[in-house]
Amino acid sequence: MSQPPPATPPQRPYDPRDEPGGSDPLSRSGWRDQQAGQRAQHNGEVRRAFGLTALSTLLPGLGLIFTRRRGLGILMALAALITFGLVGFSLLSGGVISSAAGFLTARGLLLLLALFVIGGVVWVLGIMLTAQETVRDSWSTRSVWLHRIFAAALCLLIAAPSARGAQYVLITKDAFTRMTEERYAGRGGSARTPDGGSDPWRDVPRVNVLLIGSDAADQRTGVRTDSLMVASIDTKTGDTVLISVPRNLQKVPFPADNPLKKVYPNGFDCGNECLMDAVWEEAATKNRDKFPADEANPGLNTTREVVQEIVGLPIDYTTVVDLSGFTKLVDAMGGVTMNVPTRIPIGGVIRNGYVVPGSITDWIEPGYQRLNGHQALWYSRSRATTSDDDRMRRQRCMVNALVSQSNPFSLLQKFPDIMAVAENNISFDIPQEHLPAFATLVETMQKGTMRSVNLSPPIIKGYDPDYAKIRALVKQATTAPPEKTAPKSTGSPTPTPSTTTTVPPTSSSTTTQAITNTRDSC
Numbered sequence: 001m002s003q004p005p006p007a008t009p010p011q012r013p014y015d016p017r018d019e020p021g022g023s024d025p026l027s028r029s030g031w032r033d034q035q036a037g038q039r040a041q042h043n044g045e046v047r048r049a050f051g052l053t054a055l056s057t058l059l060p061g062l063g064l065i066f067t068r069r070r071g072l073g074i075l076m077a078l079a080a081l082i083t084f085g086l087v088g089f090s091l092l093s094g095g096v097i098s099s100a101a102g103f104l105t106a107r108g109l110l111l112l113l114a115l116f117v118i119g120g121v122v123w124v125l126g127i128m129l130t131a132q133e134t135v136r137d138s139w140s141t142r143s144v145w146l147h148r149i150f151a152a153a154l155c156l157l158i159a160a161p162s163a164r165g166a167q168y169v170l171i172t173k174d175a176f177t178r179m180t181e182e183r184y185a186g187r188g189g190s191a192r193t194p195d196g197g198s199d200p201w202r203d204v205p206r207v208n209v210l211l212i213g214s215d216a217a218d219q220r221t222g223v224r225t226d227s228l229m230v231a232s233i234d235t236k237t238g239d240t241v242l243i244s245v246p247r248n249l250q251k252v253p254f255p256a257d258n259p260l261k262k263v264y265p266n267g268f269d270c271g272n273e274c275l276m277d278a279v280w281e282e283a284a285t286k287n288r289d290k291f292p293a294d295e296a297n298p299g300l301n302t303t304r305e306v307v308q309e310i311v312g313l314p315i316d317y318t319t320v321v322d323l324s325g326f327t328k329l330v331d332a333m334g335g336v337t338m339n340v341p342t343r344i345p346i347g348g349v350i351r352n353g354y355v356v357p358g359s360i361t362d363w364i365e366p367g368y369q370r371l372n373g374h375q376a377l378w379y380s381r382s383r384a385t386t387s388d389d390d391r392m393r394r395q396r397c398m399v400n401a402l403v404s405q406s407n408p409f410s411l412l413q414k415f416p417d418i419m420a421v422a423e424n425n426i427s428f429d430i431p432q433e434h435l436p437a438f439a440t441l442v443e444t445m446q447k448g449t450m451r452s453v454n455l456s457p458p459i460i461k462g463y464d465p466d467y468a469k470i471r472a473l474v475k476q477a478t479t480a481p482p483e484k485t486a487p488k489s490t491g492s493p494t495p496t497p498s499t500t501t502t503v504p505p506t507s508s509s510t511t512t513q514a515i516t517n518t519r520d521s522c
Contacts, residue, residue: 042138042139042140042143045134045136045139046139046143046146046147048134049131049134049135049136049147050147050150051063052064052066052067052130052134053127053130053131053134053147053150053151053154054154055130056073056126056127056129056130056154057127057154057157057158059077059080059081060076060077060079060080060119060122060123060126061073061074061075061076061077061080061126061130062077062126063126063127063130063134064076064126064129064130064133065077067130067133067134068133069129069133072129073126073130076122076126079122080119080123083115083119087115090102099436100439101435101436101438101439101440102435102436104172104176104432104435104436105432105433105435105436106432106433109169109172109173112165112169113166113169113170113173115165116162116163116165116166116169117162117166119162120158120159120162120163120165120166123158123162124155124158124159127151127154127155127158128151128155130151131147131148131150131151134147135147167416168415168416171415171416171419171420172419174423175419175420175422175423176432178423178424179422179423179426179427179428180427180428180429180430180431180432181296181297181427181428181429182429183317183318183429184295184296184297184301186292186294186295187255187257187258187301187305188255188301188304188305188308188315189308189314191316191317191429192204192207192314192316193431193434194434194437200436200437200440201235201236201437201440201441204235205234205235205236206232206233206234206235206478207232207233207235207316207317207441208230208231208232208233208313208314208315208316208317209230209231209233209315209316209317209318209319210228210229210230210304210307210315210317210318210319211227211228211229211230211231211319211321211399212225212227212228212300212303212318212319212320212321213225213226213227213228213321213323213326213380213381213395214226214280214320214321214322214323215323215324224247224277224278224280224281225247225276225277225279225280225303226247226277226323226381227244227247227380227381227392227395228244228245228247228276228277228303228307229242229243229244229245229392229395229396229399230242230243230245230307230311230313230315231243231399232313232474232477232478233441233444233445234448235441235444236444237444237447237448238441238444238445238446238447238448238449239448239449239450239451239481239482240445240448240449240450240451241450241451241452241453241474241477241478242396242399242400242450242451242452242453242518243311243452243453243455243474243477244392244393244395244396244452244453244454244455245276245307245310245311245455246276246388246392246455246456246460246462247275247276247277247388248275248276248277248388248462249275249276249310249462249465250267250268250269250272250274250275250276250462250463250464250465251266251267251268251269251274251464251465252267252268252276252279252306252309252310252465253267253268253306253309253310253467254267254268254302254305254306254309255305255306255308255309258302258305258306259283259287259290259291260282260283260287260290260302262290263287263290268282268306276306279299279302279303279306280299280300280302280303281299282299282302283298283299283301283302283303284297284298284299284300284302285299300318300320304318309467310467310470310471311470311471311474312470312471312474312475313474313478317428317429317430318428318429319426319427319428319430320426320427320428321425321426322424322425322426323377323381324425325421325422325424325425325426326373326376326377326380326425327373327374327376327377328373328421328425329373329418329421329422329425329426330371330372330373330376330377331372331373332414332417332418332420332421333402333406333414333418334414335370335371335372335373335376336370336371336376336398336401336402336405337368337369337370337371337401337405338368338369338370338371338376338379338397338398338401338522339367339368339397339522340364340365340366340367340368340369340371340379341366342366342386343363343364343365343366343385344363344364344378344379344382344385344386344394345360345362345363345364345378345382345384345385346360346361346362346363346364346374346375346378346382347359347360347361347362347378347384348360348382348383348384348385349384350383350384355384355385359384360384364378364379364382376398379394379398380394380395380398381395382394387456388456388462389454389456389457392456393452393521396452396518396521396522397518397521397522400450400518400519400522401522403442403445403446403450404446406442449482449517449519450517450518450519451477451482451515451516451517451518452515452516452517452518452521453473453474453477453514453515454513454514454515454516455470455473459473459514473514473515476515477515482517483517
């Protein structure tokens with residue numbers, strides 16, 4: 001006969017005396033103290049883990065020094081300090097701007113890419129290892145996940161700028177590949193090039209740069225050089241002479257070694273169709289077969305060679321800006337502040353010496369103001385109610401403003417937008433390895449004076465130009481020291497605006513002075 005199962009003892013309500021030492025008040029107090037001590041130890045471990053993980057965010061591997069991976073932490077921290085020290089020394093030893101430009105060379109970009117990618121990965125790994133070494137198995141699930149989220153946020157704090165830096169490097173590398181063109185070595189002489197060191201231009205007294213504004217509009221066949229300007233820069237003082245070459249010059253001379261010299265032995269002379277702004281297309285399209293097959297851009301090369309003949313200066317470097325992209329470039333830079341001397345029309349078509357009614361779409365009002373890209377373009381090229389002389393003066397003022405107002409630190413914030421515009425609208429024959437030297441030159445230019453050589457009527461007649469006189473004026477401007485002038489008043493002009501749009505073009509700034517201070521006239 002089977003035995004009945006034992007009866008289950010009845011459950012009693014909770015009694016503190018059931019705890020260890022529960023019958024003794026002193027024992028109960030010791031248990032609470034033990035629990036408080038364990039909580040304090042846990043909190044201390046969590047705080048230490050958070051703190052050491054944060055230290056590895058301040059400097060790669062710094063938090064690891066206080067863990068069992070001390071050796072690895074010291075190695076990572078020392079490598080980071082040496083890297084930061086070398087970069088800092090490089091930036092400060094030769095000037096921040098010029099040294100920073102050193103990272104724009106092919107080798108510099110490769111180094112930057114390695115720093116951002118490898119350095120970023122190592123830094124993030126240091127944070128992750130520190131988090132792994134400081135977590136404890138005894139932690140609660142809540143503490144473990146808080147620590148993981150904290151470490152992930154710190155990793156993101158390092159990874160995001162590292163990825164953005166690598167992106168900037170790749171954007172720059174791609175942009176320079178598109179923008180840079182090799183100078184044709186077959187004609188026109190070689191460029192005077194800088195050396196290395198803190199004074200890269202020590203053996204080059206002057207650098208002459210040709211700035212070309214090209215206008216390849218949809219309604220126009222080929223490329224027209226809408227504006228031509230030579231900037232002749234004294235490399236020691238930064239004093240700059242701007243020479244605007246009128247686009248309506250006739251009978252421009254071709255050098256003896258250019259194929260068009262045989263076609264036009266007495267200059268580019270065939271009436272109103274053979275003006276300076278038609279030289280590019282004359283070489284690039286109409287007479288392309290007369291140039292060597294390996295010459296990639298005879299229009300650009302011939303334009304540069306003709307300008308050399310006109311001004312009597314060797315052109316060392318050339319920059320071409322598509323005017324359709326000039327608008328986007330100024331917008332990407334955040335605009336440009338100009339003193340607008342008189343009301344300037346936006347748009348405007350001239351027929352038979354008069355402005356076609358309705359062709360002016362808007363106006364730029366006079367006074368000091370910040371122009372956007374669209375306004376800056378028309379400030380530089382409008383001639384519906386003014387002369388070519390005034391137009392070229394405004395172009396020189398625009399160059400002066402862009403040079404003097406450029407701030408590398410603010411431009412860095414807009415860097416991707418600027419490079420995206422530049423790669424499609426700017427080309428130049430400045431080798432990448434010369435960019436640090438040019439950064440130094442721009443810094444020097446901002447400290448120097450800026451003068452202009454006026455080649456407009458009545459000094460130079462476009463239909464019958466005296467090229468010997470032009471060369472003499474340029475020589476005088478580039479050899480004589482600039483005169484010191486009193487500071488210009490900053491008061492805003494208040495001319496009376498004109499409301500008519502059907503008026504003959506007039507010269508609002510025609511001057512008989514051949515050499516003037518550019519900044520005074522702006």
